[in-house]
Amino acid sequence: MLFMNELEKLLYLTGVSTEYTDYHGNRRAVPGEDRLQALREMGYDPDDPASVNRAVFELDAAPWLQWLRPFYIVDQDQPVIHLHSHPQRRAEKLFWEVDTEYGTQVEGSCVPAELPETGEYHIDDCRYSAHALALGELAPGYHQLRISNGSRQETAELIVSPRHCQDIPEGDGQRLWGISCQLYTLRSQRNWGVGDFSDLLQLIELAAARGADLVGLNPLHAALSDEKYAASPYAPSDRRFLNPLYIDPQRMADMDELRTLGRDPLTPDREARCAGLRDLPLVDYDAVNALKYEVFELLYAHFGATHLEAGTPRGRQFQRFLHEQGADLEAFSAFEAVHNRHARRYADSPHFFAYLQWQAQAQLADCHTHALAMGMRIGLMRDLAVGSVPPGCEVQGAPELFVSNATIGAPPDPFADQGQDWGLPALNPVTLRQQQFGHFISLLRSNMSAAGALRIDHAMALSRLWWCLPGSEPGSTGGGLYVYYPRDEMLALLRLESRRNACMVIGEDLGVVPQEFREQMHNGRIYGNRVLYFDEYLDGRLVEPGEKQPDALFMVTNHDVPTLADWWSADDLRRRRQLGLIVNDDALQTQLEGRCRHRERLLEWLAGCSLLPAGRAGDGIDRAFDMELCEALHRAAARGASRLVLLQLEDLQLLREPVNIPGTDREYPNWRRKQQLDTSEVFADPAVQGLLDAVNEERGA
Structure with a gap:
């Protein structure tokens, strides 16, 4: 019985769930063997009582033997730590100091017995106690705490977090909009x-001229050059670095220098290859990649010989970047030097790949700076994917941090009857905390760089993740379970890095999200995420504009749902049937009938907003989707109370072809379809200009 208690304690300490509530509100117990399997994947041996006891002691008891834990994350409003004390040393006087990252020092002294007691722990019949030590006023940041009694000293990292994330400045004009x-x-x-950072500059200028305050982007993470993973921005090699594919070689200083020397890398042959690639759908x-890397290597050869070896100002700038x-x-x-198959001449030169990161970061930063200079109040909104692929740099470089045999996904729901397995290794929550969240902090910092906002894909990962266990069938009763993560600490770090980087945070909180987590998001000024198709009351009616969630990013559509024109035609459903995602014709017919009712509700919603186009009353659902209806929908979305509204470039062109169909891999060319028109042509269309002006008018109302 004692062993079972210790085993349950270990399951609790590692975040392994006992049950969960499914999409339909039913409580489901997690099979005991699945819980034990999750422990095994984290490196524990649940079948060995001695091993279980050691693990529980290390995770739960050992910290009580010291005054301090290795680190503390505290709120700025109440910078209090919990000091541990042996019963025979509760009356001794202790001296403490906080060295702040700003070069200042706060100090004091205390006697544990005189402080409020906040907890206890019994080890070998000895009662250790915890006492609340208030550290006084401290600015948010990463500080160092020391405590001593004159002969013994302990140190800890002290992280002070603000109450709120970065937010839209107070005052007028808080109803902003942008284009994704x-x-x-x-x-x-x-x-x-391929679209690149110069194309992004053009989009920024055109959108800003119509009144937009932000441009939303897909994840820009470094990709694995393996063809299997090359296309999806949500299956990266490493989320801390950028994909060099987005670099515009013609904006690189080394390109200008070579052209000045009469050695233009963009030869007629390469220009012809560019033109051919531009014309592809x-x-x-x-x-x-083959074309760009040919040129990248020529540019790096020039940079190395002219600047790096000679130690010119640009060479020294690169050295500072490395440092x-x-x-x-x-x-x-x-x-990259080992795994990037696109490089040839410098395949084994790490500095070459660092050079590409240097250039990518500089061009991205130029885009964000230019957006702010153009008057955008947010600028770029970047996107942080929920994980990285197994053979990529992020996972391979820290194998102890990832649970290689458990992947993350989602339990069954109406959109995926068998559940989802995204094939991305799960972070080990115990190791993440033991490493003082260093990896999580680096992810936030790198993705908040050159951005005014960061969208976090599947924000529930800050609280819990669905683990798909090896050897289980997706969707079966033993197909997986939730594992909980250090939510309060991760949210505190998110608030801190948000403020340090002046970067708003949007948490993608669609699907099954506990109300408690949404309340924490709201309290920390982490914006939610809503999509037109799913923003409904319980009876199926669309949420009225004035009742939409204020602290949310409202998306008309996004990369995971059909475009407006595709949705209205229901071609997305027919396509899913052709791909086998809808199991039979009867199921298709049921969904088509549901779509018809949804279209009726959409027109009722527009009528309630006094925005229903002429001719859409009565049999309006049978008319094809057109620009008039498109503008009405965007007007209604823009009229809503949500402080951020995001349009999708595809909808301005009435595109139907999706860029991604969830649940497919080889069945459909995901993450490859281009826009129908050049960006300049899109914004030159009077109908598009009228739609954007209407959105801008509604947002300013």
């Missing part, structure tokens, strides 16, 4: 077959 795009889909007359990742990025960049560059 998958960067690689952008077309222009000058890119190399889908991004040809292999061909684009500032430190061990993470060094490890990433070394990984």
Whole structure:
């Protein structure tokens, strides 16, 4: 019985759930063997009582033997730590000091017995106690705490977090709007077959001219060059670094220098290849990478000979970049030197890959700076994917941090009857905490760089993740379980990094999200995420504009749902049937009938907003989707109370082809479809201009 109690304690300490509530509100118990399997995947042996006892002692009891834990994360409003004390030393006087990261010091003394007692722990019949020590006024940041009795000293990292994330400035004009795009889909007359940072600059200028305050982007993470993973921005190699594919070689200083010397890397042959790649309806990742890396290597050869070896100002700037990025960049560059199949001449040169990161970061920063200079109040909104692929740098570089045999996903719901397995290794919550969240902090810092807002994909990962266990069938009773993460500490770090980087946070909280987590998001000024199709009352009616969640990013559509034109035609459902995602014709017919009712509710919603276009009353659902209906929907969305509204570039062109169909891999060319028109052509269309002006008018009302 004692062993079972210790085993249950270990399951609790590692975050392994006992039950969960499914999409329909039913409580489901997690099979005992699945819980034990989760422990095994984290490196514990649940079948060995001695091993279980040691693990529980290390995780639960050992910290009580010291005054201090290795680190504390405290709120700025109440910077209080809980000091541990042996019963025979409760009356001794202790001296403490806080060295702040700003060069100041706060100090004091205390006697544990005179402090409020906040807890106890019994070890070998000895009662240890915890006492609340208030540290006085401290600014948010990363500080060092020392405590001593004159002969013995202990130290701990002290992280002070603000109450709120960065938010829209107080005052007028807090109802902002923007445009989202998958960067690689952008077309222009000058890119190399894939949307790049120069295309982003153009989009920023055109959107800002119509009154937009932000541009939302797909994850820009470094991709694995393996063809299996090359396309999806949500299946990256490393989320801390950028994909060099987005670099515009023609904006690199080394390109200008070579042209001045009469050695233009963009030869007629390469220009012809660029033109051919531009004309394709889908991004040809292999061909684009092959072309760009040919030129990247020529540019790096010039940079190395002219600047790096000679120690010119640009050479020294690169050396400073290497120093500032430190061990993470060094490890990433070394990984690329072994695994990046696009490089040839410098395949084994880590500095080459660091050079590409230097250039990518500089061009992205220029985009955000330009957005603010153009008057955008937020600028770029970046996107942080929920995980990285197993053979990628992020996972391979820290194998102790990831649970390689358990992947993350979602339990069964109406959109995926068998549940979802995203194939991304799960972070080990115990190791994450033992490493003082260093990896999580680096993810936040790198993705908040050159951004005014960060969207966190599947924000529930800050609280819990669904683990798909090896050897289980997805959707079966033993197909997986929730594992809980250090939510309060991760949210505190998110608030701190948000303020330090002046970057708002949007948590993608669609689907099954406990109310408690949404309340924590609200209290910390982490914005929620809503999508037009799903923003409904319980009876199926669409939420009225004035009742929409204020602290939310309201998306008309996004990359995971059909475009407006595709949804209205219901072609998305027919396509899913063709791909086998809808199991039979009867199921398709049921969904088509449901879509018809949904279209009726949409028109009723517009009528309630006095925005129903003429001719849409009565049999309006049978008319094809057109720009008039598109503008009405965008007007209604813009009229809503949500402080942020995001349009999708595809909807402005009435595009039907999806960029991604969830649940498919090889069945559909996900993450490759380009925009229909060049960005300049989209914004030159009078109908598009009228729609954007209407949105801007509604937002300013």
